[in-house]
Amino acid sequence: MELVVIVRGGGSKTDLFYLNNEAIARLGIRKMNYKIIPLNVGNFEALPKQVCMYRMYREITYEAPCIMWYIQGTKHNIIVDLGPPDPKQCLENRDIVIKRTEGQEPENALRSAGLSPEDVRTVIMTHLHWDHAQGFHIFKNAKFIIQRKEIEYATTPLPCHHYLYYEKNVGKPQFVDYLDKIKIIDGDYQVEEGVNCVYIPSHTPGSQGVLVKTEKGSYFIAGDAVGLFESWDTTPHVPSGIFNNLEQYYESMEKIERIADFVLPGHDMKIFDNSIYP
Numbered sequence: 648m649e650l651v652v653i654v655r656g657g658g659s660k661t662d663l664f665y666l667n668n669e670a671i672a673r674l675g676i677r678k679m680n681y682k683i684i685p686l687n688v689g690n691f692e693a694l695p696k697q698v699c700m701y702r703m704y705r706e707i708t709y710e711a712p713c714i715m716w717y718i719q720g721t722k723h724n725i726i727v728d729l730g731p732p733d734p735k736q737c738l739e740n741r742d743i744v745i746k747r748t749e750g751q752e753p754e755n756a757l758r759s760a761g762l763s764p765e766d767v768r769t770v771i772m773t774h775l776h777w778d779h780a781q782g783f784h785i786f787k788n789a790k791f792i793i794q795r796k797e798i799e800y801a802t803t804p805l806p807c808h809h810y811l812y813y814e815k816n817v818g819k820p821q822f823v824d825y826l827d828k829i830k831i832i833d834g835d836y837q838v839e840e841g842v843n844c845v846y847i848p849s850h851t852p853g854s855q856g857v858l859v860k861t862e863k864g865s866y867f868i869a870g871d872a873v874g875l876f877e878s879w880d881t882t883p884h885v886p887s888g889i890f891n892n893l894e895q896y897y898e899s900m901e902k903i904e905r906i907a908d909f910v911l912p913g914h915d916m917k918i919f920d921n922s923i924y925p
């Protein structure tokens with residue numbers, strides 16, 4: 648049995664009904680029963696922890712996963728974020744060790760969740776940092792949803808952030824070759840009923856998270872705005888060590904507090920304590 652709220656007229660009057668599944672289907676009421684599956688597409692061997700937690704843990708590194716998220720139950724088989732380039736490229740272009748097993752190759756990771764890349768119709772990019780934005784080519788039938796401000800900044804970043812978008816030996820970020828497949832948005836945006844892009848600068852100027860309504864509350868895929876569970880659980884919340892405007896960053900965290908029941912961070916291995924959310 649489900650409790651259904653019917654709003655009549657101008658929204659001033661509501662009725663409550665208990666309906667069984669058959670009645671729900673007959674009335675064409677769509678049940679939002681989304682699940683979120685985190686897919687590990689490679690690990691930083693040793694990421695300085697201060698990258699995720701500003702001014703803390705300056706001497707500590709940790710093994711940090713790169714996460715692709717699959718929102719199961721969506722019409723468009725929505726994916727959030729891609730991942731880093733292959734480990735060889737990371738080493739050659741960045742001197743960074745990314746460890747990736749065969750099962751963590753993005754296509755294989757998707758298949759392990761029962762999805763083929765061709766089935767994906769929408770990819771939401773939280774932002775365009777290099778470790779989130781490689782592998783556009785495997786999603787042949789998808790459009791990519793990116794904030795306008797992120798595209799603008801990724802093409803002309805401040806000198807200190809240039810390395811976050813450009814590979815050493817490559818003249819442009821990868822998304823530039825896929826502009827015809829990109830849907831540019833400005834601010835908050837509904838992708839499907841119950842799946843919303845939420846604009847949350849300022850890990851980058853065009854950062855966005857994805858709010859997913861589930862039967863157990865609203866889950867927020869935060870990208871790198873929240874790096875670790877610890878970043879969010881600490882009072883007050885701790886911003887990433889990479890940002891453009893700290894004042895705006897704190898406003899974004901207040902926005903997340905207002906809308907989300909659960910926050911899923913961008914680079915925390917503890918995410919994989921659960922294979923599916925909720």
Ligand SMILES: [Zn+2]
Nearest residue numbers: 774776850871
């Ligand atoms: Zn980032």
